[in-house]
Amino acid sequence: MDSEEVELIERCKKGHADAQRRLYSRYSPLLFAVALRYSNTRHDAEDIAQDAWVKVFRYLKSFSENNSFEGWLRRIVVNTAITHYRRQKKHTYHVDIDEVYATPKDLEAFKETDYNKEEIEKAINALPKGYATVFKMYVIEGFKHKEIAETLGIDVNTSKSQLSRARRALQGTLINMARIAKKSDGNQ
Amino acid sequence: MGINKVDQYVKGMFADEAIQPPKGAENALFERMDKIRSRKRRARIFGSVALVCFAYWGSATLFENPEVAFSNSEQVEANPADLSALDADELANEMPVIANEEPMESNQSEAIPSVEAPSDSRLAAPAMTNAQPAEVQQGDRKGALEPIDVLPASPASHAMSDKALREAEEERWVMPAVVKVKD
Numbered sequence: 595m596d597s598e599e600v601e602l603i604e605r606c607k608k609g610h611a612d613a614q615r616r617l618y619s620r621y622s623p624l625l626f627a628v629a630l631r632y633s634n635t636r637h638d639a640e641d642i643a644q645d646a647w648v649k650v651f652r653y654l655k656s657f658s659e660n661n662s663f664e665g666w667l668r669r670i671v672v673n674t675a676i677t678h679y680r681r682q683k684k685h686t687y688h689v690d691i692d693e694v695y696a697t698p699k700d701l702e703a704f705k706e707t708d709y710n711k712e713e714i715e716k717a718i719n720a721l722p723k724g725y726a727t728v729f730k731m732y733v734i735e736g737f738k739h740k741e742i743a744e745t746l747g748i749d750v751n752t753s754k755s756q757l758s759r760a761r762r763a764l765q766g767t768l769i770n771m772a773r774i775a776k777k778s779d780g781n782q
Numbered sequence: 783m784g785i786n787k788v789d790q791y792v793k794g795m796f797a798d799e800a801i802q803p804p805k806g807a808e809n810a811l812f813e814r815m816d817k818i819r820s821r822k823r824r825a826r827i828f829g830s831v832a833l834v835c836f837a838y839w840g841s842a843t844l845f846e847n848p849e850v851a852f853s854n855s856e857q858v859e860a861n862p863a864d865l866s867a868l869d870a871d872e873l874a875n876e877m878p879v880i881a882n883e884e885p886m887e888s889n890q891s892e893a894i895p896s897v898e899a900p901s902d903s904r905l906a907a908p909a910m911t912n913a914q915p916a917e918v919q920q921g922d923r924k925g926a927l928e929p930i931d932v933l934p935a936s937p938a939s940h941a942m943s944d945k946a947l948r949e950a951e952e953e954r955w956v957m958p959a960v961v962k963v964k965d
Binding site for chain 1: 785788789792793795796797799800801802803804807808810811812814815818
């Protein structure tokens with residue numbers, strides 16, 4: 595963290611409204627993007643982002659400058675999103691549905707350059723909710739399995755196995771998407 | 783492509799993702815924050831007012847009705863000023879009753895009969911009755927410090943005449959006596 599950011603956070607801790615507005619304008623795009631990633635609709639994401647900001651300002655005094663502020667923000671948003679949906683009981687984190695797993699041959703053929711961001715985002719969102727959440731928390735947000743387990747109220751081993759399944763399911767989904775795309779190209 | 787590479791690839795795509803929130807979001811957030819702040823402030827003011835009211839009520843109850851504080855206790859501590867204002871005859875009439883009661887309360891019944899109020903000086907009775915249990919207790923508590931507020935129970939005081947005692951009373955403080963009232 596640079597000294598300007600530390601000073602800004604210190605002023606926010608003291609309750610200066612102008613500093614809070616500056617902090618908001620600096621980090622709101624990041625926070626909103628994380629909120630969107632964990633919400634079903636844009637409207638939900640707006641609610642989650644607002645709740646998360648209220649928590650940020652309320653608990654800012656407990657934040658230590660030795661840690662990453664961005665990481666701290668991400669954790670707050672993810673926790674808020676999970677709490678939001680848990681309260682609404684819209685989805686569960688232990689979903690068993692028919693999944694498309696990638697075969698070893700598929701994995702060999704898997705190349706990152708074959709997929710753009712939208713396709714990967716679509717594939718992640720096509721995963722069972724529990725898998726997608728664990729995958730996003732671990733891979734994108736950088737949570738540890740212990741933190742994921744605590745946040746979702748699951749066992750550490752469950753978190754690990756869900757991540758493993760999520761990876762395979764994601765690769766399978768992407769490969770299927772590529773096949774479908776090839777077929778549609780061939781028909782044309 | 784290995785697992786770590788996939789992870790890195792996906793992370794690289796989303797790590798720095800930033801999406802501008804809707805326009806009204808900032809104002810909505812800070813309006814909500816203001817509401818929370820004012821609600822907290824009001825709660826704090828209400829709490830402090832309630833605390834002051836409670837403290838005032840508590841102190842008023844204690845000072846206006848002091849008997850409430852002693853209602854459960856049968857012990858009444860006599861005021862020295864009240865004692866000195868009492869008529870000597872009244873004291874003398876009342877004290878023998880107390881003198882008979884007290885030893886029964888304390889388990890020192892053997893020590894009591896040996897002490898008699900001096901016939902010539904009825905006013906000496908309060909001093910005797912107050913002093914006797916103290917003496918008995920002192921006997922039990924060997925080595926304990928003598929309480930300062932116990933009236934002198936020396937033989938000289940027994941022999942005091944009415945006149946001498948009255949004179950002494952004018953000059954001396956009469957210390958509070960503890961009187962136990964029994965039904």
